[in-house]
Amino acid sequence: MSTLPTSSNQPVAVAVGGGGSATVNQVATCIQCGYALQGLPTAGKCPECGTAVADSLRGFLLQFAGRQYLETITKGLSFVLNGILAMVILMIVGFVMAFGLVTAGGGLTAFSVLLTGASTVISLAILWGYWQFTELDPGSAALDTERSSRKVVRVAVVVSAVVAVLSLLIELSGVAGSARGTGAGAAVDTTAAVINGGLRLASAAAWIVQFFAVMRYTRLLGQRMPDAFIVKRCSMYMWLLPVLQTVGILLVGLGPLIALVMYWNLLDRLRKHLKSILATGAPAQLPKMAG
Ligand SMILES: [Zn+2]
Structure with missing residues (x-):
């Protein structure tokens, strides 16, 4: 790759031995499998x-992962x-259909169960996405701390998944109970x-913890593009989106929707970079890269 080395790349620390062969003298792990590479010949x-x-010594930029x-x-x-x-579409369809059922008079219980089932499936798909998104990078395994944002996201994801499944089971058992009429x-x-x-x-607690951890994690990935826009936005969204989510309801109730759109666009920008790296080896050229 001709773009090497970039100014924001970490310096590659190697020691040149007597015989002219260099060995890895920094904390470094294999980008493919996470194997500790210290002491090995850099040419090996x-x-x-x-x-x-x-390949594992070219620095922390994602294009070298x-x-x-x-x-x-x-x-x-x-x-x-x-x-x-999908969740937004389901909410709109659900709202319209519920309105129709109320006017037509009936079938609301079955419909509500169906809606909860569908939204649980989508929730679990999103949570699975966050789990994959926070996969450990073997190349920076040595830097992954006990309480890294990556791990915090994953803990919150597990809590959310358990709650989602339990809530669905409770709703189903409630419906079954009332159907038996034993009460x-x-x-x-x-x-x-x-x-x-x-x-x-x-x-709610898991959701809040997850939001802040995802923002910190995304900021880290933004630094690894590097895309100053993503880095700045993540810091800004950590206070702006909670404000929109709460006080923003006063904006004719639109605050949470605006927050969701901003959040979605930010993650989509990261995805554009990742797709570009996979296709061309370099991050996408997007407006305001320097922030
Ligand atoms: Zn390896």
């Missing part, structure tokens, strides 16, 4: 997977972005309400 191959050691890793996080982003679109009484209703409230709280 990874003993674990055979990838040239030099392993192809498999790049494909995984790009696929994850597509699950997230397409899932968000064990108010005690059951109260328990269900308490459990539902707890699940909603856990879901």
